[in-house]
Amino acid sequence: MRIESLADRGTPFRIDVDGQPMLACVGETIAAVLLANGKRLLRHTPKRSEPRGLFCGIGVCYDCLVTVNGVPNQRACMTLAQPGAVVKTQRGLQEWAGEKR
DSSP states (O other): OOOOOSSOOOOEEEEEETTEEEEEETTOBHHHHHHHTTOOOOEEOTTTOOEEOOOSSSSSSOTTEEEETTEEEEETTTSBOOTTOEEEEEESSOEETTEEO
16 A cells, blocks of 8 residues: 655656556655555575565665666665666576676
């Protein structure tokens, strides 16, 4: 359930997260959109498959890695949501262009 505030949040648009449409607003990070829509689990660790979500919120810890428009290992707390973005939660570190990151 989305929490509404009294503040003007900007122009709304939709993004796709794991196949589900979510409402976002201009200027919000992907992490903010996910939290506002009740999604707390963002990835699982590579070795033990432990769940991770938003931790620091300032791009230092890398716990919020997601795949955005096919590009893996993007920090949700640092990446602005864009209209039509396709976001996928991750299991471990993903490969991109043949490299393990």
